[in-house]
Amino acid sequence: MAEPMLKPPKSAISPITxxxxxxxxxxxxxxxxxxxxxxxxxGVGPVFSWLFFDATFLGSGPSDCTxxxxxxxxxxxxxxFFIYGFYPDDLQWRxxxxxxxxxxxxVPQFIERFPGRKWxxxxxxxxxxxxxxxxxxxxxxGLEVVESSKWGGxxxxxxxxxxxxxxxxxxxxxxxxxRRSEMPIIRGICVVFIEVWRAVPLITVLFMASVMLPLFxxxxxxxxxxxxxxxxxxxWQSAYMAEVIRxxxxxxxxxxYEAADALGLGYWKKTGLIxxxxxxxxxxxxxxxxxxxxxxxxxxxxxxxxxxILGTVQSTITDPAWQNVAIEGYVFVAFCFWVFCFGISRYxxxxxxxxxxxxxx
Amino acid sequence: MGTIMTEQTQATDPKxxxxxxTENKPDIIRVEGMNKWYGDFHVLxxxxxxxxxxxxxxxxxxxxxxxxxxxxxxxxxxxHQQGKIIVDNxxxxxDIRNIDTVRREVGMVFQHFNLxxxxxxxxxxxxxxxxxxxxxxxxxxxxxxxxxERVKIPDQANKFPGQLSGGQQQRVAIxxxxxxxxxxxxxxxxxxALDPEMIKEVLDVMIELAGSGMxxxxxxxxxxxxxxxxxxxxxxxxGEIVEEAPPHEFFxxxxxxRTQKFLEQILQH
Numbered sequence: 001m002a003e004p005m006l007k008p009p010k011s012a013i014s015p016i017t018x019x020x021x022x023x024x025x026x027x028x029x030x031x032x033x034x035x036x037x038x039x040x041x042x043g044v045g046p047v048f049s050w051l052f053f054d055a056t057f058l059g060s061g062p063s064d065c066t067x068x069x070x071x072x073x074x075x076x077x078x079x080x081f082f083i084y085g086f087y088p089d090d091l092q093w094r095x096x097x098x099x100x101x102x103x104x105x106x107v108p109q110f111i112e113r114f115p116g117r118k119w120x121x122x123x124x125x126x127x128x129x130x131x132x133x134x135x136x137x138x139x140x141x142g143l144e145v146v147e148s149s150k151w152g153g154x155x156x157x158x159x160x161x162x163x164x165x166x167x168x169x170x171x172x173x174x175x176x177x178x179r180r181s182e183m184p185i186i187r188g189i190c191v192v193f194i195e196v197w198r199a200v201p202l203i204t205v206l207f208m209a210s211v212m213l214p215l216f217x218x219x220x221x222x223x224x225x226x227x228x229x230x231x232x233x234x235x236w237q238s239a240y241m242a243e244v245i246r247x248x249x250x251x252x253x254x255x256x257y258e259a260a261d262a263l264g265l266g267y268w269k270k271t272g273l274i275x276x277x278x279x280x281x282x283x284x285x286x287x288x289x290x291x292x293x294x295x296x297x298x299x300x301x302x303x304x305x306x307x308x309i310l311g312t313v314q315s316t317i318t319d320p321a322w323q324n325v326a327i328e329g330y331v332f333v334a335f336c337f338w339v340f341c342f343g344i345s346r347y348x349x350x351x352x353x354x355x356x357x358x359x360x361x
Numbered sequence: 362m363g364t365i366m367t368e369q370t371q372a373t374d375p376k377x378x379x380x381x382x383t384e385n386k387p388d389i390i391r392v393e394g395m396n397k398w399y400g401d402f403h404v405l406x407x408x409x410x411x412x413x414x415x416x417x418x419x420x421x422x423x424x425x426x427x428x429x430x431x432x433x434x435x436x437x438x439x440x441h442q443q444g445k446i447i448v449d450n451x452x453x454x455x456d457i458r459n460i461d462t463v464r465r466e467v468g469m470v471f472q473h474f475n476l477x478x479x480x481x482x483x484x485x486x487x488x489x490x491x492x493x494x495x496x497x498x499x500x501x502x503x504x505x506x507x508x509x510e511r512v513k514i515p516d517q518a519n520k521f522p523g524q525l526s527g528g529q530q531q532r533v534a535i536x537x538x539x540x541x542x543x544x545x546x547x548x549x550x551x552x553x554a555l556d557p558e559m560i561k562e563v564l565d566v567m568i569e570l571a572g573s574g575m576x577x578x579x580x581x582x583x584x585x586x587x588x589x590x591x592x593x594x595x596x597x598x599x600g601e602i603v604e605e606a607p608p609h610e611f612f613x614x615x616x617x618x619r620t621q622k623f624l625e626q627i628l629q630h
Contacts, residue, residue: 258438259475263489263541264464266457273488278479355479 051331062322074316074325075332082312082332085152091144094135095155101128102158109347129166132159148226152307154336156226160233160298160308161340165291167234172241173280177271179242180249190242197239202297205232210304229301237294244286248279281355288348292341309333386414389545389576390435395444397427397434404430405441406600414544417571418578419587419608422597423623428580429472431597432547435578436467449544465493468538472550474530476522482509482533483518486540494541501540508536512566528559532566539570546570548579584627588612596620 013021023033054069057076065071075082084092105124108117136159139145151159178190197205209232210225252275260270280287299310307315313329316322390412397405404427412418420428433439434446437453437460446453448463477485486505490496496504509515512532514525522530531551538546548567552560564586571577571590581587587594587608594611596604596619604611604620615621 253475255471255473255475256477259469259471259477261438262436262464262467262469262471263537264461264493265489266461269492273492274477278477281479 065322065325070328070331071322071325072328074322074328078316081153081316082309083154085156085307085312086150087146087152087155088144088150091138091146094138094143094146098128098132098136098155101131102162106343106347110350125166129163148224151226153312154309156301156306157295157298157308157310158340159226160230160301161295163230164233164237164294164298168237168241168294169287171234171238172245173276175238175242176245176249179246194239194242197236198243200236202233202236202300203303205236206300206304208232225304226306229304229306233294233298233301237290240290241287244283244290245279247286248281248283249275251282252278281352284348284352284355288344292344295341295344296337309336384413386416388412389414389449390578391445391447392435393445393447395434395441395446397430397439397441397443404600405434408444408602410595410602412545412576412578415574415576417576417590417592418595419591419593420578420580420595420597421582421584421587421623422603426597427600428597429549432549432578432580435545435547436464436469438469465541466544467547468541468543468545469547470531470534470538470549470551472553474522474527474534474554476530476534476537478522481519481521482514482525485522485533486537489537490540505536505540508539509533511539511569512536513562526559527555528562531555531559531563535563535566535570545576545578548577548581550580550582552581552583582627584612596623598623 024030050069052069054067055072056065056067056069057072059065059073061077062074065073080089080092084095087095102124105120105128108114108120111117114120134140135143136151136155137146137148175190175194178186179194181187181190206229209228213228256274256278257270260274265273299308301308302311302314310333313333317326317329388411390410392408392410395405395408396403408431410418420432422428430439434441434453435448440455441453449466451459451463453459453463476482477488480488483502483505486508487498487501490501490504491498494501506515506518509518512535514529514532514536517525517529517533522533525533535551551567552563555563560583564583567577567579567586568590577590579586579591591608593605594608595602596611596615596617598619604615604617606616611620612624615624
C-alpha cells in the first residue's frame with residue numbers, strides 16, 4: 001500500500017461552467033434555481049438583518065434597545081450572570097483561572113504542531129479536575145468558601161458536562177468489560193446496573209437524586225444537591241457509555257484475543273494493550289455522540305433548581321425591565337452549546353484521522 | 362497448490378535442513394489419551410503424541426479433521442476434557458499460572474496472521490517481551506530488529522501491519538512469536554491465507570527456522586515443506602491420528618487406506 005505517485009485528476013471545471021451545468025441545465029432547473037434563490041433571499045435576509053444589521057450591540061440599558069433587530073445588549077449586560085451565576089464578583093477570578101486552564105488544555109489539541117500538546121491534554125484530564133476541586137468551591141489554602149448553590153450559568157454547565165464525561169468513560173469501560181466477563185456474578189451485576197440505569201429517563205434520575213436520595217441516607221450524611229446531581233448524571237451516562245464501548249469490544253476479531261493469549265499476555269495486559277485501544281478507537285464516533293448528548297442533557301438540572309446556562313437565561317428573560325428578549329436569550333444559549341459541541345465533534349474527527357493506521361480487519 | 366510447492370521448495374532450497382538428531386533428546390511435549398468435545402461432538406479422540414526437543418512435526422489431514430484444534434490445545438487456546446497434555450514438564454490444567462507459563466514458551470503463528478493492527482511491526486514484536494518477559498525496551502527492540510532481519514523485513518519495522526502484504530505480515534507474525542524466544546513453535550496453516558506467490562517467502566523462513574533446531578509443529582497442506590523439513594508426518598482424520606511416519610515412508614508407502622486416499626487427492630493435480 002505505497003503512496004500513489006499521482007493523485008487522481010481534479011475536475012477542472014470553472015465555477016461558471018459548474019453553475020451552468022448544475023443550476024441552469026434546463027428550463028425546469030432554471031425555474032427551480034430562481035425559486036429557491038428567491039426563497040433564500042426573503043428567508044435568510046431578514047434573519048441576518050435581525051441578527052446583525054438591525055441589532056443593538058451597544059448601550060447602557062433596556063431603553064437603548066429600540067431597533068427592530070435583536071437586542072444583544074441584554075446578553076452583554078447580563079453576561080456576568082450567564083457565565084458565573086451567583087458566584088461572588090470578587091471571587092470570579094477563580095472561575096476565570098479554570099476557564100483559562102480548560103482552554104490551555106484543549107485548544108492546543110487542535111493545533112497540529114503545538115509543542116507538547118499531549119501533556120496539555122493529559123493535564124486537562126487529570127490535573128484540571130483536581131485544581132478545580134480545590135479552587136472553585138474554596139475552603140482550603142485560605143480561599144473563601146463559595147457554596148455550590150451560588151454556582152451557575154456556563155460555569156455550572158461546563159462543570160456538570162466535564163465531570164460527567166470524565167467520570168463516565170472509565171466507569172463505562174469497566175461496565176462494558178464486566179458485561180463481557182466470564183464470571184457470572186460480575187457479569188450479572190454489570191448487566192443489571194446497565195439495564196436499570198439505561199431504562200430510566202435522566203429527569204427521573206435527577207429527581208430521585210435531589211428528592212428521594214436524602215430520604216434514604218442515614219441522618220447526618222448528606223451531599224450537596226450539585227454533588228447528587230453529578231453522581232446521578234455520571235452513573236446514568238456510564239450505562240450508555242458501557243453499551244457504546246461494548247459494541248467496540250464485540251467488533252474485535254477473535255484472532256486478536258487468541259494472538260494476545262498465545263503471546264502469554266494475561267487478561268489485564270491483553271485488555272489494556274490490545275483490545276481496548278482498538279475497541280475505543282473504533283467507537284470514537286459513538287463515544288463522542290454520547291458526550292455531545294450528555295453536554296446538552298445537563299440543561300435538565302434546571303428542574304431540580306440548579307441554574308445552568310439555560311436556567312440563568314430563562315430566569316432573566318422574564319425580567320420586566322427588558323421586553324421581549326426571549327429569542328435573544330435562547331439564540332445565545334443555542335450558540336454557546338453549538339460552539340462547545342462543534343468543538344468536541346471537530347476534535348474527535350481529528351483524533352480519528354490521527355489514529356487511523358490503515359487497517360481494515 | 363500442494364504440488365506446485367513441492368517442486369518449488371525442493372528445486373530452490375539450497376539450505377535444506379539436515380534431519381534433526383533428536384533420538385536422545387527428552388520429550389518436550391507429551392500428549393496422553395487426550396479427548397475433546399464440542400458439546401456432544403467428539404472432536405479429538407484419544408490422541409497420543411510425544412515430541413522430542415528439536416523435532417519437526419507436520420500434521421496434515423482433510424479439513425475438519427481436528428488438526429488445528431489439536432495444536433491449539435497445546436497452548437490451551439482450546440481446552441481438552443480428558444487426558445493429559447504436558448508441555449515442557451508443565452501439565453496444562455485450569456491453573457491459569459501454568460497456562461501463562463506454557464504460553465510464554467510456546468510461540469504460535471496463525472492462518473490469518475493476527476497481527477495487532479494498531480501497533481507498528483516493531484511494536485508488535487516488542488510488546489510481549491516488554492510486558493511479559495520484562496525485557497528493557499531498548500534490548501527488546503534490538504532483539505526484535507534481529508528477528509525482523511532474520512525474516513528479511515527489517516525495513517518495514519515502522520510500518521503498520523495494514524501496509525504490508527500477506528506474506529510480509531506472516532513473516533512479521535513469525536518474528537513476533539520468535540521474539541519471546543520460545544522453546545516450541547506452533548504453526549496453524551501459516552500459508553493457507555496467502556496468495557500463491559507469497560507462500561514461498563514464508564516457507565523459506567520456516568525452513569530456515571527448522572534448520573536452527575527449533576521444535577516445530579506445523580499444521581499445513583504444503584507437502585513439499587513436509588518432505589523437506591519434517592522428522593515425522595502425522596495424518597489426522599475424523600479427530601484421530603490415523604498414521605504417523607517419517608516423511609519418506611509417509612509419502613512413498615502410506616499404510617492406511619485413508620492416508621492413501623488423502624495423498625491421492627492432494628498430490629494428483
